[in-house]
Amino acid sequence: MADIAVSRAGTVNGAGGRTSLHRLMQRKSTVAFLMALPLITVIVLLVVYPAIYSLHLATLNKSMERFVGFGNFTFLFGRETFWLVVKQSCIFAITAVVFKALIGFVVAHFVHNIPSKGQRKWRGMLLVPWVIPPAMSTLAWLWLFDPSYSAFNWILALFGIDPVPWTGDAYWARFSVILVNIWIGAPFFMIMYLAALKSVPEQLYEAAAIDGATWWQRIWYVTLPMMRNIIAITTLFSLIVTFANFDIVRVLTAGGPLDHTHVFATWAFRVGIEGGDIPLGASVSLFMVPILAVAAWFILRDITKRGNEA
Amino acid sequence: MTAVTASDAVAAPRPKYGSISKSRRWALRWSYFFLVLFAIFFLTPPIYMFITSLKSSAEISAATNPWWVFEPTLENYIELLTQNQYLIFFRNSAIVSVCVVSITMIISVLAAFALARMKFWGSATLATGVFLTYLIPETLLFIPLFKTFAFVRDTTGIELMNHWWTLIILYPTLTVPFCTWIMIGYFASIPKELDEAALIDGATWLQTLTKIFIPVALPGLIAATIFAFTVSWAQFLYPLAFTTSTDQLVLPVGIVTTLIKGDVFNWGQIMTGALLGAAPPLIIYAFLMDYYIAGLTAGATKG
Numbered sequence: 001m002a003d004i005a006v007s008r009a010g011t012v013n014g015a016g017g018r019t020s021l022h023r024l025m026q027r028k029s030t031v032a033f034l035m036a037l038p039l040i041t042v043i044v045l046l047v048v049y050p051a052i053y054s055l056h057l058a059t060l061n062k063s064m065e066r067f068v069g070f071g072n073f074t075f076l077f078g079r080e081t082f083w084l085v086v087k088q089s090c091i092f093a094i095t096a097v098v099f100k101a102l103i104g105f106v107v108a109h110f111v112h113n114i115p116s117k118g119q120r121k122w123r124g125m126l127l128v129p130w131v132i133p134p135a136m137s138t139l140a141w142l143w144l145f146d147p148s149y150s151a152f153n154w155i156l157a158l159f160g161i162d163p164v165p166w167t168g169d170a171y172w173a174r175f176s177v178i179l180v181n182i183w184i185g186a187p188f189f190m191i192m193y194l195a196a197l198k199s200v201p202e203q204l205y206e207a208a209a210i211d212g213a214t215w216w217q218r219i220w221y222v223t224l225p226m227m228r229n230i231i232a233i234t235t236l237f238s239l240i241v242t243f244a245n246f247d248i249v250r251v252l253t254a255g256g257p258l259d260h261t262h263v264f265a266t267w268a269f270r271v272g273i274e275g276g277d278i279p280l281g282a283s284v285s286l287f288m289v290p291i292l293a294v295a296a297w298f299i300l301r302d303i304t305k306r307g308n309e310a
Numbered sequence: 311m312t313a314v315t316a317s318d319a320v321a322a323p324r325p326k327y328g329s330i331s332k333s334r335r336w337a338l339r340w341s342y343f344f345l346v347l348f349a350i351f352f353l354t355p356p357i358y359m360f361i362t363s364l365k366s367s368a369e370i371s372a373a374t375n376p377w378w379v380f381e382p383t384l385e386n387y388i389e390l391l392t393q394n395q396y397l398i399f400f401r402n403s404a405i406v407s408v409c410v411v412s413i414t415m416i417i418s419v420l421a422a423f424a425l426a427r428m429k430f431w432g433s434a435t436l437a438t439g440v441f442l443t444y445l446i447p448e449t450l451l452f453i454p455l456f457k458t459f460a461f462v463r464d465t466t467g468i469e470l471m472n473h474w475w476t477l478i479i480l481y482p483t484l485t486v487p488f489c490t491w492i493m494i495g496y497f498a499s500i501p502k503e504l505d506e507a508a509l510i511d512g513a514t515w516l517q518t519l520t521k522i523f524i525p526v527a528l529p530g531l532i533a534a535t536i537f538a539f540t541v542s543w544a545q546f547l548y549p550l551a552f553t554t555s556t557d558q559l560v561l562p563v564g565i566v567t568t569l570i571k572g573d574v575f576n577w578g579q580i581m582t583g584a585l586l587g588a589a590p591p592l593i594i595y596a597f598l599m600d601y602y603i604a605g606l607t608a609g610a611t612k613g
Contacts, residue, residue: 031515032428036436039421039490046483047443050454057454064457107348113341122345124599129352131595131602133544135562136584140355143362143577151358151376187352188606195607244447247546251566265449265547272453273551282453289450296445300438 057282064279072283081259081267086287088174089263093243093291096181100242101235103182104189111190112197123194130187138251141180142167145252170260173253177261180248185241189234196230197223233302236295244288264288356588363387363582370577386582396583398557399564402474403543403587406560410481410542411535414489417482418534422493423519427505437494444487451483452551459552474558480548485538492537492608496530497523533605536598540591561587 061068076082111122129137144151145166153163166176204222213221224231246265249255255262255270262270264287272281362370364382374380390396424430425437459470470476500523508518524531549563556568565583569576595602 028428028515029430032424032430032433035420035424035428036430036433038417039440039486040436042417042482042486043439043443046455046480047446047451047487050451050458051446053458054450054454057457103348107345110341110345110348113337114345120599122349123603124596125349126345126352127595127599127603128356128592130606131540131591132356132588133540133546133562133591135544135546135566136588137355139566139580139584140359143575143581144355144358146575146577149370149376149577154376183352183355191603191606195603240445240447244449246449250546250550265447268449268453269547269551273456278453278457282457285450285453288447292445292447292450296442299445300441 054282054286057279058286060279062277062279068279072280075280076283081262082284084259085262085264085267085284088261089243089288091174092178092181092245092249092263093239096178096185096242097235097238099178099182100185100189100238101231103186104193104234105231107186107190108193108197111194123191126190127187129184130191134184134247135251137184138180138248141176141183142252145176167253168257170257173257173261177249177252180252181242181245184248185238189238192230192234193227196227200226229302233299236299240292240295243291356585359581359585359588362577363585365578367576367578386578387586390579390582390586395556395568396564399559399561400587402559402564403561404590406474406477406481407539407542409478410485411538413478414482414485414538415531415535417486418490418493419519419524419531422490422497423523425490426494426497427523428515440487440490440494443483444491448484448545448547452547455480456551471552472554472558474549474553474560476552477542477545477549477560480552481542481545484545485541488541489534489538492534492605493527493530495608496527500526529601529604530608532598532601533608536594536602537605539594543591 057064058072059067059069061071107126111119111126114122143149147165147168150163150166152166156162156164165172167173200223204226205218208218208222243263244265245263246269249261249263249266250269253261255266259267264284268281268285271284272278275281358377361377361379363386364379364384366381366383366385369379369381421440425433425440459476463469463471470479504522504526505518508522513521544562545560546562546566549560550567553559553563556564559567561583565580565587569580569583
């Protein structure tokens with residue numbers, strides 16, 4: 001479009017059509033390429049190269065001198081801790097994402113229900129967990145879960161309930177990790193869903209109300225179909241982030257008690273950086289790739305589909 | 311689609327309803343009730359941080375009501391802010407974040423402009439690639455990067471490990487893809503007539519960018535800046551893996567690793583440190599909430 005305009009200007013000036021236009025086009029694409037060059041450099045050097053390099057690393061032995069093929073992977077398959085980590089990562093990601101999505105959906109509805117004057121204030125308050133750096137808010141949770149001074153246990157004691165070993169017992173520790181994750185992530189869902197709710201035309205609800213739809217029918221037949229795209233994409237995003245999560249587990253339990261809260265990222269850190277076995281750590285983190293790839297594929301499909309519609 | 315599903319609802323039995331305004335009023339009351347419950351859930355940890363930060367060590371270990379401050383004191387704040395170590399963490403964090411934000415914005419605005427307006431060979435693929443890299447988490451990259459840095463040290467003698475400025479090299483991997491992505495969205499929404507007019511008037515591409523695109527897409531620019539700042543301020547994994555000396559740490563890692571001395575947790579100071587560390591993003595959020603939220607929602611709704 002812009003080129004046509006420029007070429008017209010060119011012919012008016014009588015500078016001679018084809019060759020100068022051609023040169024201009026060439027120059028434009030060169031300029032564009034140069035402008036994108038820093039981005040390409042960053043992506044290639046710091047994302048693509050390490051990603052491929054980790055494939056190579058995963059096939060080396062501990063001292064990184066000898067090629068062992070799939071040796072690291074077969075070693076992992078034989079270890080009980082590895083299967084524990086696989087199980088925990090999946091439970092952790094799926095449970096957390098489901099509850100984040102549910103709570104986000106419910107809270108978004110409540111915020112949407114109240115008069116729009118007060119919505120800003122509530123929205124601002126409810127997004128606070130998302131704004132605080134996760135490492136720091138997890139510290140607050142760690143203190144709330146403290147074995148001897150837990151403020152939650154103090155409240156429970158008022159009702160005569162025995163102290164809960166929040167981070168001491170394997171099952172409670174998993175619960176705590178998931179709870180903190182939900183606490184941090186639910187506001188994000190809330191904000192996304194609220195934006196989506198605002199884009200549903202009010203007439204649809206009016207029409208549904210006139211037709212005598214109950215509130216459940218309104219949600220099922222009007223709200224959910226209208227929000228389907230946002231729900232799908234937010235869930236997939238969150239799945240990626242939750243599955244690859246590191247901060248929360250690291251600060252809250254550091255994988256304990258007895259590796260019963262380790263997920264791929266924290267275990268890869270423990271094995272690769274702290275344990276000094278870089279190839280094994282790389283192999284562990286590579287196990288995140290399949291689920292990430294599936295989620296990414298769905299997201300990309302959705303985005304290109306919407307791009308074609310527009 | 312919705313028209314069809316909405317007409318399905320007609321088939322359902324009609325509920326008996328009295329006055330709509332009455333049921334609305336009840337819905338409103340329930341909404342407020344649950345909002346208060348959720349607000350308590352979402353705000354308890356930061357409030358408890360604040361409560362603890364006002365307590366002395368003696369009061370923390372006393373068997374009194376933990377939710378109340380009986381003798382408020384600022385000693386934790388004074389101690390932290392006069393302590394050299396914490397100020398170094400804060401300085402490191404601030405320098406790293408500011409540098410990362412500047413680098414990110416320069417790289418991503420230039421690239422987004424090129425990708426949104428000036429097509430070149432492979433530009434469509436690159437745009438998709440940018441989005442894909444955003445989906446690659448840092449937990450996948452830190453081990454190969456760790457090894458690469460060791461390799462750089464062995465071959466060139468440049469020590470990249472255990473320096474806070476290394477983080478300036480690393481953080482753009484987290485910020486650049488997303489910022490580029492949302493800037494592409496904002497730039498693409500600018501009507502083509504604007505830059506065509508500028509081109510006809512003889513503006514160069516750089517002038518079109520600085521005189522038209524940046525001013526028009528300023529809200530997007532602010533949103534991307536806030537995003538880049540929050541991400542680099544909060545990043546935990548890279549500094550934990552790449553820096554170890556106490557004078558090279560940034561805030562999140564510094565608080566987690568140094569305030570815990572052995573098995574003794576000085577909770578008053580930890581909470582104070584965490585609260586002060588969370589302050590910059592919270593302050594930015596308080597003043598620029600709309601931009602913050604725009605940036606959050608832009609990632610998924612634009613594009």
